[in-house]
Each structure stands twice: as structure tokens, then as C-alpha cells.
Amino acid sequence: MPGNGNSLNRLRAALTVFFALDGFVFAGWVVRIPAIKEQTNASASALGLALLGVSAGAVVTMTLTGRLCRRYGNHRVTVVCAVLLSLSVALPPLTHSALALGLVLLFFGAAYGGINVAFNSAAVELVAALRRPIMPSFHAAFSLGGMTGAGLGGLVAGSLSPTRHLLLLTAVGLVVTAAVGPTLLRHEPPAPPRRERRDAPRRLDGRTRALVLVFGLIAGCTAYGEGALADWGALHLEQDLGASAGAAAAGYSCFALAMTVGRLTGTPLLERLGRTRTVVAGGTTAAAGMLLGSLAPSLWAALLGYAVTGLGLANLFPVAVERAGALAGPSGVATASTLGYGGMLLGPPAIGFMADWFTLPAALTSVALLAAMAAAVGALVAPAARRAGD
Numbered sequence: 210m211p212g213n214g215n216s217l218n219r220l221r222a223a224l225t226v227f228f229a230l231d232g233f234v235f236a237g238w239v240v241r242i243p244a245i246k247e248q249t250n251a252s253a254s255a256l257g258l259a260l261l262g263v264s265a266g267a268v269v270t271m272t273l274t275g276r277l278c279r280r281y282g283n284h285r286v287t288v289v290c291a292v293l294l295s296l297s298v299a300l301p302p303l304t305h306s307a308l309a310l311g312l313v314l315l316f317f318g319a320a321y322g323g324i325n326v327a328f329n330s331a332a333v334e335l336v337a338a339l340r341r342p343i344m345p346s347f348h349a350a351f352s353l354g355g356m357t358g359a360g361l362g363g364l365v366a367g368s369l370s371p372t373r374h375l376l377l378l379t380a381v382g383l384v385v386t387a388a389v390g391p392t393l394l395r396h397e398p399p400a401p402p403r404r405e406r407r408d409a410p411r412r413l414d415g416r417t418r419a420l421v422l423v424f425g426l427i428a429g430c431t432a433y434g435e436g437a438l439a440d441w442g443a444l445h446l447e448q449d450l451g452a453s454a455g456a457a458a459a460g461y462s463c464f465a466l467a468m469t470v471g472r473l474t475g476t477p478l479l480e481r482l483g484r485t486r487t488v489v490a491g492g493t494t495a496a497a498g499m500l501l502g503s504l505a506p507s508l509w510a511a512l513l514g515y516a517v518t519g520l521g522l523a524n525l526f527p528v529a530v531e532r533a534g535a536l537a538g539p540s541g542v543a544t545a546s547t548l549g550y551g552g553m554l555l556g557p558p559a560i561g562f563m564a565d566w567f568t569l570p571a572a573l574t575s576v577a578l579l580a581a582m583a584a585a586v587g588a589l590v591a592p593a594a595r596r597a598g599d
Contacts, residue, residue: 217399220335221343223392225350227287227328230385232354234298235321237378240362241302241371248371251307259311264554266318267325268547274326275543283331283539284393288386290324295382302372322550330542331398333534338399342484344527345475352469416593421533423590425545427488428529429552430583431522434495434576436556438464442502442515445569450508460515467516471523484528485591492584495521496577503573518576525583552579 246256278286297320300313332347358378365374439461447457471491479487495518502514526549533545556576563572 216396217335217338219392220331220396220399221339223389224287224328224332224335225347226385226389227291227324227393228332228347228350229354229357230291230382231294231321231324231328232351232356233358234294234378234382236355236358237362238298238301238317238375240359240366241374244366244371245301245304245310248302249305249307249310251310255307256310259307259314262311262314263318263321264550266315266320267322267550270319270322271326271543271547271550274323275330275539277323278327278330278539283327283334283398284396286327287324287331288390288393290320290327291382291386291390293320294324295379295386296320298382299372299375299379302370302375322546326539326543326546329530329546330534330539331393333531333538333542334398336531337535341476342479342528342531343476344531345472345479345524348527349469349472349475352465352472356465356469417536420590420593421537421541421544422548423586424529424533424536424541425548427583427586428526428533428545428549429555430492430579431525431529432549432551432553433556433559433579434499434518434522435468436553437560437573437576438515438518440557441560441564441569441573445503445573446508446511449568449570450506450511452508456508460512463512464515464519467519468523471520472527475524475527478524479528484532485587487524488528488587489584491521491523491525492580492582492587493521494518495525495580496584497521499577499580500574503570503577518580521580525580 242256242260249256249259251259274286274290294317297313297317300317301310304310304313328347332344336342336344362374369377442460442464443457446452446460447454452460475487482490498514498517498519498521500514502511502518505511505514529549530542530545533541535541537544559575560569560572563575
């Protein structure tokens with residue numbers, strides 16, 4: 210195994226920075242969407258179609274990135290995708306139509322999807338080398354980067370145009386990549402999984418492929434809840450519980466902050482409980498929290514429910530991606546990430562349809578249902594996952 214403890218710690222620090230950078234850049238783009246909508250004179254429906262470019266680019270690229278990682282290495286692909294992400298975030302303000310916006314967002318989404326697969330694959334290798342369940346710490350960095358990017362973006366929105374703001378994000382991204390990227394490029398992966406030997410690739414058996422899909426399902430159930438609360442959580446508080454706009458906005462903040470705290474404490478939790486019990490406990494906690502958040506008659510109880518949901522969901526996605534990567538390398542990470550991203554995309558429209566058919570509180574209980582499903586699936590596949598990892 211190349212490298213010693215110090216080199217592994219440097220790799221961990223470098224990967225943590227790239228996770229944080231990804232969240233920072235993406236959140237910086239998200240807070241400028243209203244201004245970009247006004248600039249392009251896009252209708253709500255046209256903007257919605259244009260924003261699908263991010264999703265389409267990410268989903269298509271995730272599968273391809275798994276192959277690129279096996280051929281060129283996770284570290285190189287991470288650095289290249291970081292450069293592309295930094296450059297592409299400056300493109301949306303240069304467009305003046307919904308069609309042009311959708312096309313540049315395809316490029317942005319491709320870079321975003323690519324870096325997510327690449328650095329998650331590198332993180333899986335580092336987890337194996339360190340023999341510690343540190344995956345949640347990387348996702349905590351992503352969450353912290355996102356909160357920082359959104360907060361700073363909101364502060365500068367009134368004084369900087371979208372063009373200048375996103376160009377600053379480009380500059381920050383390129384500077385950070387130039388400073389930290391060489392650490393990745395100088396080091397070979399610390400513990401290449403046996404399944405990923407390039408000189409003699411092994412075909413995965415049916416059971417392993419099925420397990421990877423199951424872990425992808427757990428990731429999808431988790432991301433469904435994230436997408437649903439991001440788009441519908443505030444509306445529920447305002448529409449159904451009579452909250453003010455500011456109090457309603459605090460709902461997602463409670464969820465996101467609790468998720469970040471949960472991920473920061475994820476490593477000691479995993480060391481104490483193990484992966485299976487963490488998934489079962491997290492899914493059960495999230496289910497209970499979302500039932501409270503969606504059905505509680507008061508604002509404060511609903512906010513408490515959102516926070517409990519964030520704590521419960523915090524470590525499900527990192528564990529699912531790590532287990533899929535341990536079983537199948539970058540291709541496993543790509544599969545789990547694609548299914549997870551698909552869950553995030555499915556959540557908001559599914560909630561909307563169910564809200565039309567029933568009510569919004571009833572629709573939000575689907576988050577609790579899927580969290581409980583993730584807990585049940587995690588418990589059921591634990592014996593098979595342990596045998597496959599032997």
C-alpha cells in the first residue's frame with residue numbers, strides 16, 4: 210500500500226476540500242437562479258425545463274465517469290472535473306434565453322455529476338486504507354460548503370451581478386484546485402480494491418450487482434427526502450401552519466443544519482453502532498421525524514420534526530455510497546450516485562402530484578415511508594452484504 214499515515218491524512222484533507230468546494234460552487238449557483246430567470250426572460254415552465262439540463266448532464270455523466278475513473282484514476286478525474294465545474298459555473302449569466310441556459314447547464318451538470326462520482330470513489334478507497342468509517346465527514350464538508358456558499362451568495366446578491374458573482378466562484382474554484390489538486394495528483398490511490406485491478410478486471414456476479422442496486426435504492430430514498438424538503442418544506446409551513454415567510458424559510462435551515470451535525474458526528478456513530486444499525490436507526494429516526502414534521506399541528510413541532518429528519522437521514526447516503534463503492538469500485542459509486550440523484554429529482558414532482566391528489570401534509574409523509582423502507586432494506590441485506598465483502 211503506497212503512502213504512510215501522513216500521506217493518507219494529506220489525501221483526506223485534500224478530498225475534504227474538494228467536497229466542500231463542490232457544495233460551495235453549487236450553492237452559489239442555486240442562489241442566483243431567480244436573477245438568471247429574470248435575465249433570460251424565461252417563464253416558470255421554460256426555466257424548469259432549462260434546469261433539467263443540470264440533472265440530465267449529471268445523470269448521463271455519472272455512469273461514464275465510473276469508466277474514466279477505472280482507466281485514468283479517481284484523483285486525476287477529480288481534479289479535471291473540479292476545473293470543469295469551476296469554469297462552467299460562470300456560463301449561465303452569459304445566456305439570454307432559456308434554450309441557451311439549458312445547454313450550458315448540461316455542461317455544468319456533467320461536471321457536477323463527474324466530480325461527485327470521482328471524489329466519492331477516491332473517498333471509498335481512503336476509507337478502506339484507513340479502516341475507519343470516515344465517509345460521513347466528507348459529506349459533512351459538502352454540506353458545510355453548501356451552507357457557506359448559500360449564505361455568502363445571499364449576502365452579495367444585492368451588490369454583485371450574477372456575472373460577477375459566478376465569475377468569483379470560478380476564480381475561487383480554480384485557485385482552490387490549483388492549491389489542493391497537486392496533492393491528489395502526486396499520490397496513487399492508497400488501497401486499490403482487488404475488484405478494480407486494471408490488468409485483470411473481474412466481472413461482478415449477479416449477487417454483487419443486486420447489492421449495489423440495493424444500496425443505490427437506499428441512497429435514492431434518502432435523496433428523495435432532501436429534494437422534497439428543499440422544494441416543499443417551506444410551503445407546508447407557510448400554507449398549512451400559517452408561518453411567516455421568514456419562519457417558513459427556517460424550516461429547511463433546521464433540516465440542513467441538523468443533517469450537517471449528523472454527518473460531523475457520523476464517524477464515531479458508525480464506529481459505535483456499525484453500518485447496519487446506523488442505517489436502521491437513521492431511517493427509523495427520519496421516518497418518525499418526518500411524520501412529526503408533516504402532521505404536527507404547530508410550527509415549532511414541525512420545525513423539530515424537520516431537524517429530527519435531518520439527523521436521521523444524515524448518514525444514510527454516505528453509508529450507501531461507501532458500501533456500493535466497496536463492492537464494485539467506481540462503477541458501484543456511479544450506480545449508487547445515479548440512483549441517489551434520481552431520488553432527489555423524483556421527490557419534488559412526486560410530492561406535487563400527491564399534494565394535488567390528497568394534501569401537502571399527506572404527500573410529505575411519503576418521505577417518512579421511504580426512510581422507513583431504507584431502514585428495512587438495510588436490515589434485510591446486511592447478512593448478504595457482509596458475505597459479499599468477505
